[in-house]
Amino acid sequence: MSADHLIREILRSKDATGVIVSHLPHIRWICGFTGSTGLLIARENKFNFLTNSIYETQAALEVRGAVVHIGSHPMAEFAKEKGLVNSSDRLIIQPEYLTVAEFTSWETTIPGISFIPIENLLNEHVAIKSGKEIAGMRRAQAISDAVFKVILQYIQPGVRESELSARINYHHLMLGASKMAFETIVASGLNSALPHARPGDRKLRSGEPLLLDFGCMVDGFASDMTRTVHLGEPSDKFSRAYEAVRVAQERAISSASAGMELSTVFQVAQDTLKEFGLNEFFIHSLGHGIGMKVHEWPLISSNSSAILHEGYSVTIEPGVYFPGEFGIRIEDT
Incomplete structure (x- = not known):
C-alpha cells in the first residue's frame, strides 16, 4: 500500500484532519528526506514537509510527493505562520516520537487544536521492507x-x-x-x-x-x-x-x-x-x-x-x- 493511500485510510478511520509525522525514518519512508531535522504534516490530499534552511537544497533534491517549506524552530509556530494548521484541526500524532516540550509547544501555539495520539502508527508498514x-x-x-x-x-x-x-x-x-x-x-x-x-x-x-x-x-x-x-x-x-x-x-x-x-x-x-x-x-x-x-x-x-x-x-x-x-x-x- 502506498504511503498516501495509507494516510488517507488512517485519517478516515480516526475522523482526523491530518497526521503529524515526527519520526525521521517514517518521514524518509513517506517522502524520501534523509536529513536530521524535519516534520511532515500529511492531509488527505496534500503533504507538507517542514525543515530549516540548512536542508533547503537537500530537501529540494530528495523530497517527493510533498510541498517543501523552509523555516525555523519551533515547528508549531512555523506551521501556524504558513497556515498549515489551525485551531479546528484534529491531528494524529506519534506520541512515542514527540517530546513533552514539542507537544506543549503545539498546544500553546495553537489553542483549541485537538490531538489524537496513536502509538505504533506506521511501524507495521515501515517494517515490511521492499x-x-x-x-x-x-x-x-x-x-x-x-x-x-x-x-x-x-x-x-x-x-x-x-x-x-x-x-x-x-x-x-x-x-x-x-x-x-x-x-x-x-x-x-x-x-x-x-x-x-x-x-x-x-x-x-x-x-x-x-x-x-x-x-x-x-x-x-x-x-x-x-x-x-x-x-x-x-x-x-x-x-x-x-x-x-x-x-x-x-x-x-x-x-x-x-x-x-x-x-x-x-x-x-x-x-x-x-x-x-x-x-x-x-x-x-x-x-x-x-x-x-x-x-x-x-x-x-x-x-x-x-x-x-x-x-x-x-x-x-x-x-x-x-x-x-x-x-x-x-x-x-
Whole structure:
C-alpha cells in the first residue's frame, strides 16, 4: 500500500484532519528526506514537509510527493505562520516520537487544536521492507562480514579493546560504509558479561573470550552482527555455553515464519537455553527490527504481541552472561 493511500485510510478511520509525522525514518519512508531535522504534516490530499534552511537544497533534491517549506524552530509556530494548521484541526500524532516540550509547544501555539495520539502508527508498514531496502541492507551486511574476516588477524593478546574498535570502524569506512550504525562494542574477558560494554584500555589476554558487536550504514541502511571468539583454549563452561547460544539462535531462526507471534520466537530460544540450564542468564530480548535505523520496531521479547509478517527484517541475538566471568552473544540479521 502506498504511503498516501495509507494516510488517507488512517485519517478516515480516526475522523482526523491530518497526521503529524515526527519520526525521521517514517518521514524518509513517506517522502524520501534523509536529513536530521524535519516534520511532515500529511492531509488527505496534500503533504507538507517542514525543515530549516540548512536542508533547503537537500530537501529540494530528495523530497517527493510533498510541498517543501523552509523555516525555523519551533515547528508549531512555523506551521501556524504558513497556515498549515489551525485551531479546528484534529491531528494524529506519534506520541512515542514527540517530546513533552514539542507537544506543549503545539498546544500553546495553537489553542483549541485537538490531538489524537496513536502509538505504533506506521511501524507495521515501515517494517515490511521492499526489495530495494533489503538490497541496501545486504550491501551493509556484506561490508560487516568482510570486516570481521579482516579483523581476525588483529585479535591477539596485548591489543587494547579501543584499538580493535578503531580498526573495526576504519575498515568499515574503507570498504564503503558511510558511518557506523552504533558505537562498536569490543568487550574482552569479564567485560564480555556486560551486554553493552564500551571498549576501553583493557588488553586482550590469552585464555579469555572476546565479544564483538558492530554494524554500519550503507546508502541509508543498517547492518548489525555480534560474534564471540576465544583467545586460546576455552574452558568447558565456555564451550558448553557457546554451544547453547549457537543452538538457541539456530532454532529461533529456523522456527521464525510469517504469521508467528514474535513472543513465540523468543520462547524457542528461551526453551533451548533452558535445556542447557542457562535460561536464567539470558537477560535481554532476542532481537529487534532493523532497516533505516539499527534498532527499529518490532522488539522480539517475551511480552511482544506483534506478529511476524513477510518482509520484516529482524535480528536474532541470544546471549548468556555470567557476571564477573564472561558473556556470549551471537547475532545475525
